[in-house]
Amino acid sequence: MDGLGKDPDRAAQRAAQLVAVDADRRRPWPLxxxxxxxxxxxxxxxxxxGRLPELQPGVMVEGDDLGRWIARQRRDWAQLSATQQERLAKPGIEPVKRPTPAPAAKSGGKTSAAFTRGLTALAQWVEREGAGRPVPHGHVEETVIDGETEPIAAKLSVWISNxxxxxxxxxxxQRATLAEQGMDWA
Structure with missing residues (x-):
């Protein structure tokens, strides 16, 4: 038994002791x-x-940004194994719920696609942060557009400014949809 000694009986005893301390010590994912x-x-x-309150990015535990790690797990939920999802769900961590954006005006072309991307990112921000919270300068919102498999990085603050x-x-x-999302200038 790797690293537990040459004597098989003693190695088995040590392995049992390690399992008693940490039953997960042989998981296939990184330490x-x-x-x-x-x-x-x-x-x-x-x-x-046994359910944790929501931990936002910036919540440090043992010198590590646990809130940011949790946000990444929630965002990348579909890539996690079933065991990893179960382990996160037990203390109350769930995948990000993707908001359904309001339909954009049918003008076609790149402008309409850019408006849809920005509106999807804005709807996600508003659902998570609330309509009254301003988007910080330089904020980038990662979001998945319907029909896409990879998230995009939407420069939300730039899109709102533009x-x-x-x-x-x-x-x-379009202005009415923006107003519904809390953009009073629309």
């Missing part, structure tokens, strides 16, 4: 992921029903 799962498990012990500057070129339905 970093294992460490995060252990931290989540330990934090959830003290929470009602839309505001060009609001006179927007259609009435």
């Amino acid at each position: 970093d992921r294992q460490r995060h799962h252990a931290v989540l498990r330990d934090l959830a012990v003290d929470e009602p029903e 839309s505001r500057a060009r609001r006179d070129k927007l259609t009435d339905p």
Whole structure:
């Protein structure tokens, strides 16, 4: 038994002791992921029903940005194994719910596609942060557009600034959709 000694009986005893300490020591994923799962498990012990409150990026635990790691797991949920999903769901971590954007005006072309991308990113931001919270300068929102498999990085603050500057070129339905998302200037 690798690294547990030459005596098979003693190696088996040591292996059993290691399993008693950490039943997950032989998982196929990296040690970093294992460490995060252990931290989540330990934090959830003290929470009602073993469910963690929402941990936002910037929440540091043991010198690590646990909130950012959780956000990445939620975003990349489909790429996780069923076991990893179960381990995250147990303390109350769930995949990101993708908002359904309001339909863009049917003007066609690149402008309509860019408006749809920006609107999808804005709808995701508003669902997560609320309509009253301003988008920080330089903020990039990763979102998945219907029909796409890979997330795109939408420069949301730039898109909002450009839309505001060009609001006179927007259609009435586009302005109404923006107003519904909390853009009072629309």
